[in-house]
Amino acid sequence: MARLNHLQLSALPPPVLTRAEAVPALIARPADWLMVAGLAGTAQELSALTADAPNVFGLGGAMGAAPMMGLGLALARPDRAVLVATGDGELLMNLGALAAIAVQNPPNLRLICVDNGHYGETGNQDSHTGLGVALDQIARGAGFPAVLRIDRAEQIAEGRRLLAEPGLCFIWLRVTEAPPPRIRRSLVAHVLRDRFRAALAGPA
Amino acid sequence: MTEHDRDTGSATWPHALYDQLRAAGVTQFAYVPDAGHKVLIGRSLADPDAHSIPLTTEEEGVALAAGADLGAARAVLLMQSSGVGNCINMLSLIAGGRFPFLTLVSMRGDFGEGNPWQFPMGQAVEKVLAAMGVICLCAERPEEVTATVAAALTMVFGAGQAVAVLLTQRLIGAKPF
Numbered sequence: 001m002a003r004l005n006h007l008q009l010s011a012l013p014p015p016v017l018t019r020a021e022a023v024p025a026l027i028a029r030p031a032d033w034l035m036v037a038g039l040a041g042t043a044q045e046l047s048a049l050t051a052d053a054p055n056v057f058g059l060g061g062a063m064g065a066a067p068m069m070g071l072g073l074a075l076a077r078p079d080r081a082v083l084v085a086t087g088d089g090e091l092l093m094n095l096g097a098l099a100a101i102a103v104q105n106p107p108n109l110r111l112i113c114v115d116n117g118h119y120g121e122t123g124n125q126d127s128h129t130g131l132g133v134a135l136d137q138i139a140r141g142a143g144f145p146a147v148l149r150i151d152r153a154e155q156i157a158e159g160r161r162l163l164a165e166p167g168l169c170f171i172w173l174r175v176t177e178a179p180p181p182r183i184r185r186s187l188v189a190h191v192l193r194d195r196f197r198a199a200l201a202g203p204a
Numbered sequence: 205m206t207e208h209d210r211d212t213g214s215a216t217w218p219h220a221l222y223d224q225l226r227a228a229g230v231t232q233f234a235y236v237p238d239a240g241h242k243v244l245i246g247r248s249l250a251d252p253d254a255h256s257i258p259l260t261t262e263e264e265g266v267a268l269a270a271g272a273d274l275g276a277a278r279a280v281l282l283m284q285s286s287g288v289g290n291c292i293n294m295l296s297l298i299a300g301g302r303f304p305f306l307t308l309v310s311m312r313g314d315f316g317e318g319n320p321w322q323f324p325m326g327q328a329v330e331k332v333l334a335a336m337g338v339i340c341l342c343a344e345r346p347e348e349v350t351a352t353v354a355a356a357l358t359m360v361f362g363a364g365q366a367v368a369v370l371l372t373q374r375l376i377g378a379k380p381f
Contacts, residue, residue: 036271057274062297068264069271069297075232075255076275096260097267104257189300196274 007132012174013151019114019175024049025156026112026163026173027083031055034073034200038066038086040121041180042114046085048181054199060187064094067111071101074109077200081108083163088115088129095138098170102143105168111144112171124177139170150174210239210310210377217346218243221308221353225280228357230306231255232272232279234265240310240376241282262287263294270303278361281307285314285326288333288368295336298366305338305366306356316378329370338366344374 023045027033030049035056037043043058050056059065070084091098091113101109117130129135136149146169150159162169186192212218222244225233233248234257235241248256259265265281272279283291288309298305312319313326330340339359343352349371356367 034275036274059297061300062267062294064263065267065270065294065297068267069274071257072232072268072271072273072277072279073275074271075257076272076277080275094261094264097264100257100259100264104255189297190302193270193274193301193303197276200274201276 004126004131012132012134015117015151015174015176017150017153017173017175018178019045019116019173020178020181022150022153022156022173022175023085023114023180025153026150026159026171027085028160032081033083034077034080035083035085036066036070036073037084038090039063041087041116042066042085042090043185044182045114045180047185048183052183052185054195057192057196058185060189063090064097066090067094067097067101070109070111071097071104071106074106075104078106078108081110082106083110083112085112085114087120088113088117088127088135089119091135092128092133098139098142098144102168105143105145107166107168110163110169110171112173115172115174116177117174118177120177120179135172136170139172144168144170146170148172212240212243212376215243215346217349219247221349222247224350224353224357226251226254228278228361230278230280232257232268232277233282234259234268234279235282236260236262236265236284236287238282238284238310240284240371241308244282244308262290265307266291266294266298266305269305270297270301273303278304279306281305283307283309285309285311285329285370286322288329289325292332292336295338295366299337302364303366304360304364306360307338307368308353308371309368310371310376311373315373317373318378329368333368338368340368340370342370342372344372346375349375
């Protein structure tokens with residue numbers, strides 16, 4: 001039988017927060033942000049959080065795209081605050097993006113990784129974070145100037161404070177395997193693009 | 205030819221190309237370094253009104269370009285032909301979102317290539333880009349570059365297409381090894 005190395009380096013507490021409660025508590029004012037959401041869970045929960053508002057571009061594929069889409073958007077619109085929310089699986093697919101983002105250091109960009117330690121859409125296999133890979137150490141090493149790990153409800157206020165102040169940051173939100181809220185959302189990417197751009201441009 | 209031939213620093217067309225991209229409103233220059241893009245990379249680093257964005261892998265630049273478009277900005281991805289293979293699934297985002305997408309590809313594995321490792325990807329570039337809905341235009345001679353890039357800029361930012369301009373080894377030189 002194959003055995004995976006259950007890493008001991010981070011000695012993390014078991015997750016206790018549910019994403020359905022923690023994500024809305026962390027993103028207190030969703031209308032203030034331009035948001036890019038990773039595929040699956042985070043696209044579902046940001047769409048639910050905003051009642052499917054046009055300021056969310058949620059992926060349904062192209063796994064790994066969300067952080068760099070957020071960078072392109074943040075550089076394009078330095079006058080607006082940009083929030084990327086992505087799962088552990090998607091972030092792990094493109095860890096190099098953390099380095100690419102940190103060397104730009106856009107003050108209007110924030111990253112949240114909603115980490116349930118599993119590939120929830122594909123049979124709930126353990127992800128690398130579920131086996132102990134420490135995303136906060138990776139983000140710090142990549143050069144993120146502010147990094148916060150949230151394990152408990154009383155730490156969410158610190159996360160809200162970090163989101164509210166200028167400066168690039170990475171928030172590692174560790175949650176249980178409980179599923180995200182579900183909402184019907186379009187998976188047609190060009191529809192999402194058009195409505196995002198139209199809402200950002202404002203009335204003609 | 206010598207290895208130095210791929211260093212386009214002494215040619216004049218790369219400088220005209222940079223000015224052409226900036227005049228067309230391109231502000232985000234994303235790249236994995238290649239000698240064939242040396243001038244564009246250097247100019248973008250020196251340009252206070254542009255973003256110079258080194259990537260760790262080329263697919264990051266595909267996603268970046270889509271994000272730039274969400275914010276009504278224009279990006280270009282500069283990469284070597286080997287990097288095209290790293291972009292394939294990420295081009296789903298461009299196709300599905302109908303994002304305008306411009307990439308300049310410095311070719312390896314074609315005219316006069318001396319490194320056999322470069323042929324599999326170099327020879328597959330046009331096929332895989334076409335399979336993912338990216339239109340390929342080729343520039344073979346210095347005097348063609350401006351017109352080819354002008355055509356690409358119209359197709360991308362005027363007509364919303366995805367276009368790769370292939371800067372061939374006839375244009376930028378080959379590495380003989």
